[in-house]
Structure formats: structure tokens, C-alpha cells
Amino acid sequence: MALPVFDAAWRGKQRLKPSVCALEVRDRAKPDGEPIARLFVQREESYRRDDRDRQMYEASISLSYQTIEPKHSFRSPVSGSFDASYSRGFLEGEASVSLVDGALFFDPAELRGQRIGTYLMNEIVTWAQQWPDAKVRSIKLLSGQAHEDNRDRRNRFYERFGLKFAYSDPAHEEGLSKPMPAKELTPVTTWEANIRERDPREYLAELLYERDSMALEASRRDTVIKNLSARLEEANSHPIRWAARRLWWRLQPILVQGAMLLALGALVWIGLRSR
Template identity: 55%
Template structure:
């Protein structure tokens, strides 16, 4: 475990994801399309245990993301995070937040211009939901939807985003601009895997290795093209310096294969003729 931030681990007989990894994003509307974006993900989980029985009394998760961009890219630097929290509580029982590392109110924002609709938010929230379901009996704190969070264009998308995870809302208006999710347990949350259709989790080391390989390959191809261009320029200079000699030489090289074939054919005819004559 030389680089623990990039290595997966084990927890409760299950494999855990690395602390830092890469997401490769493809166009969700074009299966098998070229990659459109890369995100660097950092996963932070914190647990506070009871000194008496070593049980978990508080926990939190934060998935920070940042878009990987070429130097001098025209795209703006985009980054943010999704988070969740757990508290064992006291008289009211344990609670889960899907939007905050504490049990206070939180919010979900995805700041990735140009990447709307590529299921990145679904991926991040699914990680929070999957983490939260380890406390099946915990009560999920209500998620509040506000009118200012969405316009007519993306309101339905916002509502479907939460509803796909099992949240059911009491909407305050007929147009479903505002609402509060109904009480539910973490066990009732639904994991979503539609993101797998266009998002791939990658080991950072493998990702960097492929980048270096492509760089070396491109460098080799560039070198070969450079040599080919140099040979072509040299040939052009020879043609310009002695055009008649260059043209005659090209004609000669073009007909050499034909001359060779004729010579072989004549040789075979001569062998046959000499054989017949010797009889």
C-alpha cells in the first residue's frame, strides 16, 4: 500500500473505493461515443465512535469533484461536492442527511457548465445513498425543494433526479415547484445504476499511464511524419534541380518490375528451348 489514497480497501467484508479516482464521462445520448469530460473525485469519510461500545455515533461523507482540463482550456475550472451525514441521535433515533455532512439542512449543487444531463449528479447522489443505506433503520431527513432552485426548463429534471432514489414529495403547488419529501427510512432509498451507461470509474495510476502511453505514441507518429515530410521535401528539391533526370529516373523505376518479369519469362523460354534442342 505505497499510495493508500489510490488503493481500494476493505470494510465489513466489503471492498471500498479508493479515496481518489477518476471518472470518465461519455455523451449519455450516444452509446459508445468519444469521451467528453474527466472528473477527479476525492472521497472523504469520517466516523466518530462511542467510547463505551465502539459503535458509530456520527459519520459523514463528502465527494469532492473537479473537472480535469488541458492547460489553457477554454472551459472554466469547475468543482464542487456532494455530502451526506449520519447521527445516532438520542430519544428520536438515528437520522440520515442526503445533502449535508451534519444533520442540519443542506443543498445539492452541480457546477459543471456544459455537462448537464450526463448523469454526473446521479452518480454522486447514488454514492451518498449507497453509503447511507448501511444504517437501514435511520430516518432520512426531508429534502426541501424551492421554487428558486429550478426554472420551467429544468424543474422536471430536478424533481425526477430526487424521485429516482425513492424520495416522495408533498408538493406545495400544482406546478411542483416547491415541496418537501415525505418521511422514510434509509432502507427504502433506491440505488440507481443508470450512470454506468456513460460513466466509468478509473484508477488514477491507470488513467495517467494511458495518458503517457498516448503521448509517447503521438510523439512517435509525429516523428515518423516528420521524417516522411523531410524525404518528400528532398525529393521535390531533386526534381526542381534536375527535372529531366528526375523524370527519367522515375520512369525507369516504374518499369523495372516489368523489365524484370520479361527477363524471367525469356529465361524460362530459353531453358525450355535448350532442353528440347538437346533431345
Template identity: 50%
Template sequence: MALPSFDNGWREGQSVKPRILVLEIKDKDRPDDKALGWVLVEREETYRRDPRDGTIYEASIRLSYQRITAKFSHRDGGKGRFDGSYSRHFNAVSLTSTSMSKGAVFLDLPGLDGQRIGTYLMNEIVQWVQQWPETTVNSIELLAGQAHGDNKSRRNWFYEQFGLVFDYTDPEHREGRSRPMLAGALVKVETWKQNITEHRMLDYLAAVLYAEERATSELQARDRACAQLIAEQRRAEARPVRWALRRLYIHYASTVLAGLVLTALVGMAWIKMA
């Protein structure tokens, strides 16, 4: 029997991603290098239906993320969430909130900044709200205090790549509000696929266990080799002359044997020629 959180589910007759996925994050500038880190993502979706006809009148999605580290830490950072929602009453969707209220997007993953993780999460929200293509996308407001310097340009482009168009209130584009648009006009962005790979939780755990078993096997082999070297050293210290003669025999035995065989062959050939 499948595990609901780890395997694909079904919604409206279509297959959907597992509730829990593990993201393998590589450097976007060096995607062939080893992974920079691993991030756990949990998807929570809620749907409220009209009891009269079963149609959806409210829905929400929450993508909670947390970095996987070798050593657990209680310090803040390395986790957060992205939210989205739908309301039939308002005929609208939100890209930043589980309700029709204002929301915000913050990515808190120290050491993994700029690696398209935010793009991955927002793209999941965008695809989810496009279930209702004729709804209006709630306006997103950008504030001056949300970003500074180069972060401002990255912040603005983060939203603009999904098709949002902003009316900025200042020449530096520090503040602005997105124009009205339909959810169906949002743009799906898949640049994250260049350096981010989705893994099922069971596949990730299996790989971790395999790596541990392999490391344990290699460690045991090294322990056996060390034990053999120690035993050999003790034999040499106990009987150094006998140990030296034995090593000479082992080293030259094959050479002596080959010489004897060659001598025998030459002798046989000489006898036949005589």
C-alpha cells in the same frame, strides 16, 4: 506498496472504492460516441467512534468533483461537491449535508448537464447512508426558486428516483418536502452505468501517457517522411534529368526484370521443344 488514494480501501472488513476516481462521461443518447468529458471525483469519509466500545456515533461523506480540461482555467464552474452524514444521537442520516443541518445539492458542470453525473454522485451518497438502514432520512425541502420550467421536473425526478416521496404545496410541484422514510428503503439507481465509466487514476494516467507516446511516435514518423520528401525535391531541383531517369528506372525496373525473366523462360521452353 499500494497508493492509498488510488487503490481500493477497506472499511468494516469490506472493500471500498478508491478515494480518487476519474469518470469518463459519454452522451447518454449516443453512448458509443467519444467521451464528452472527464470528471475527477474525490471521496472523503470521516468516522467518530465511541472510545468505550468502538461503535460509530457520527460520520460524514463528501464527494468533491471537478472537470478535467486540457487547459486549466481559474473561472468559476466545473466543480462542486455532494455531502452526506450520519448521527446516532438523532438516529438519522442526511443526503445533502455533512451534518444534520439543512443542505442542498447543486451540480455545476457546464456542457455536461443531463448526463447522469448528479445521479452517479447521489447514488454514492445513498449507498453510503445505507450502512445504517434503520435510521431516518432527513427531510429534503424543495423551493420554488431552485428550478424553473423543465428544470423543475428534472429536479423533482432526480430525488424521486431514489425512492423519496414528496408532499408538494402547489399544483405545479414547485415546492415540497420529502416524507419520512428509513435509509434502508432508499432505492439505488444505476442508470449512470449506461454512459459513465469509472476509471482508477493510475489507469487514466497510463492511458493519457500512452496516447501522448503514440501521438509523438506518429509525429516523428511524419517528420521523417517530410524530411525525405524535402531531400528528394532538392535532388530533383539540383539534377532534374538525372532525377527523372532515376525515377523512371525505379518505376519500370520491376516490369523490365519480369519481362526478361519471362523471355528467358520462353526461350528455354522453345529450346527443349526444338
């Protein structure tokens, strides 16, 4: 029996991603290089329907992540989550989606700029577009969230998803996103250039295969080293015999070829004498 947490599910004709996947992250400047980070991402969705008309009136999604660190690493795993929600809005009569639950940050800091946040936000945006006419609740940008080295990146991060802001200062440190329907949000797939979604089962199987291959190669090299050590020990114990044997193995092809030539010459000479 398959493990449901690793398998895709279906909502009507829509294919849903597995609850848990692994992310393999490469440097965005070297997308063909070796991975620089690996993460687990857990996807939790909840939906609540009105018993009277079976209409969706509340939903939420949480994308929790945790970095995968080697055993005995000096770095501890770092975790966090991106959360969003939908409400049909009984009182206001207007459906709405919230893309950000409070300030949005991605840790660890050294992985910022590697499109992991883009991946997570894109999952949120795609989820929110189940309700195309729902109003996107305003996102508030605060000056305390922005510094000169990351302000432009923060603003560009949101704007790439189609959000437009009314900034309250010339430096664009503070602002409020303008009202818009979810259908006008823009999915961003640039993360596909350096991030790969992996089935944890397949990923673990590959790691086990690599470990077994490395163990086999290490065993082969160990055998070679032992043979070389035995030869070295023999050379040190019996240097004359070792040198004579080495000389024999080097001269053997020449001596064999010389013997063959002599035999051939002898056959030719005998043939000529017999005429």
C-alpha cells in the same frame, strides 16, 4: 509501497472505494463515443464512536469533485461537493441521515443531464444505507431552485432514489420529502451506461502510453515527409535525371520480364536446333 489514497480499504467485510478516483464521462446519447468530460472525485468519510459503548453516534461523507481541463484551456476547472451526514440522535433517541446539505446543484451547467449528479447521489445513498433503520431527514424543494426547463428533471432526480414528496403547489415547484427509513431508499446505477470510474494511476499510465504512441507516429511521419521533400528537391534540381530514373523504375519490371522471355525463347530455339 502503495499509495493508500488510490487503494480500496475495508470496513469489516465491506469493501470501501478509494479516496480518490477519476471519472471518464461520455455523452449519455453516445455512450460509445469519445469522453466529453473528465473529473477527479475525492471521497472523505469520518466516523465518531462513543467511548463507552463503541457505538457510532456521528458520521459524515463528502464527495468533492473537480473537472479536469487541458493545460492552457480557455475553461477553468469547476469544483463542488455533495455532502451527507448521520446522527444517532441522543436527544430525540432516533437515528437520522441527511442526504443533502442545503440545495443540491451540479456545475458546470453544460454537463448537467450527463448522470454525474446521479453518480454522486448514488454514492451518498449507498453510504446512508449503512444505517437501514435511520430516518431520512426531509429534503425541501423550493420554487427558486426550479425553472420550467429543469423543474421536472430536479423532481425526477430525487424521486428515482425512492424519495416521495408532498408538493405544496400544482406545478410541483415546492415540496417536502415524506419520512422514510434509509433502507427504503433506492440506489440508481444508470450512470454506469456512460460514466466509468478509473484508478488515476491506470488512467495516467494510459495517457502516457497514448502520448508516446503519438510521438512515435509523429516521428515516423516526419521521416516520410523528409524523404518526400528530398525527392521533390532532387526533381526540381535535376528534372531530366529524375524523370529518367522514374521511367527506369517503372519500365524495369517490363524489361526484366522481356529479357527473361527472350532468354527462355533462346534456350528453346537452341534445344530445337540441337535435335
